[in-house]
Amino acid sequence: MPEVRLVGPNGEQVGIVRIEDALKLAQDADLDLVEVAGQARPPVCKLMDYGKFKYESAQKARESRRNQQLTVxxxxxxxxxxxxxxxxxxxxxxxxxxxxxxxxxxxxxxxxxxxxxxxxxxxxxxxxxxxxxxxxxxxxxxxxxxxxxxxxxxxTKKPASRKTTAAAGSDAPADAPAEAEA
CATH class of the missing domain: 3.30.110.10 (Translation initiation factor 3 (IF-3), C-terminal domain)
Structure with a gap:
């Protein structure tokens, strides 16, 4: 019988179990059985909500793209x-x-x-x-x-961000209308 090393939903090591037993545990816990390391002997599988896992990994990828800087x-x-x-x-x-x-x-x-x-x-x-x-x-x-x-x-240095230059430039016009009203 094929066996897998099973990791629980909270990251705890369950141990080496048969695939049928791992699928039964996943079904009982209303979770998915996901293979996380297929090259290992025996393969490592984890009990998790696969939809939530995909969503979180997409969020991480989006965040890392946001932090990248385009070189021109x-x-x-x-x-x-x-x-x-x-x-x-x-x-x-x-x-x-x-x-x-x-x-x-x-x-x-x-x-x-x-x-x-x-x-x-x-x-x-x-x-x-x-x-x-x-x-x-x-x-x-x-x-x-x-x-x-x-x-x-x-x-050699990073360009000044637009927020700081906009904030510095907005000080003078903000004072002018206040003096005109007073």
Whole structure:
């Protein structure tokens, strides 16, 4: 006769019993007999309310998904011979992305003879990393990939939550109507 190791509804060890006896105990207790470890010898079964078990495991899965954070990678493209003002503008975009909590992939695109001078792109990426060093960390060092050179930057701190900025911004307007009424 096939046997199983039975665990009671409160987690207590019942012992090794025949499957027929385990099913009879489950029926008497108005519970389900659920196999929790099928690879064990003998298999481990538990007396439980299977519908409640499924509901609770779904709740745990939903909670873990809620606590996950979605990682977004923004991309900023540059050319090796970029003008000073254009560089400042692109650097501002990178800073804005990092403040939003996103990772940034900076790509230098080489064309024609520029491909024979990869050190220009490397220096430009190093300069960008130094300019924003206090708010970002280099996650992937500059790497040549065909016509492009890429570097990935990750923010060093978490972005300010919207609740705190909204609460700070709502203090001033709340005071203004109160003074107007008084």
């Amino acid at each position: 990678i923004k991309e900023q493209k540059l050319r090796p011979k970029i003008d000073k003002h254009d560089y400042e503008t692109k650097r501002g975009h990178v800073i804005r992305f990092l403040e939003g909590g996103n990772k940034v992939k900076v790509t230098i695109m080489f064309r024609g003879r520029e491909q024979s001078r990869p050190e220009l792109g490397y220096r430009l990426l190093q300069r960008l990393a130094e300019d924003i060093g206090d708010m970002a960390v280099v996650e992937a060092a500059p790497k040549q990939d065909g016509r492009n050179m890429t570097m990935v930057l990750a923010p």
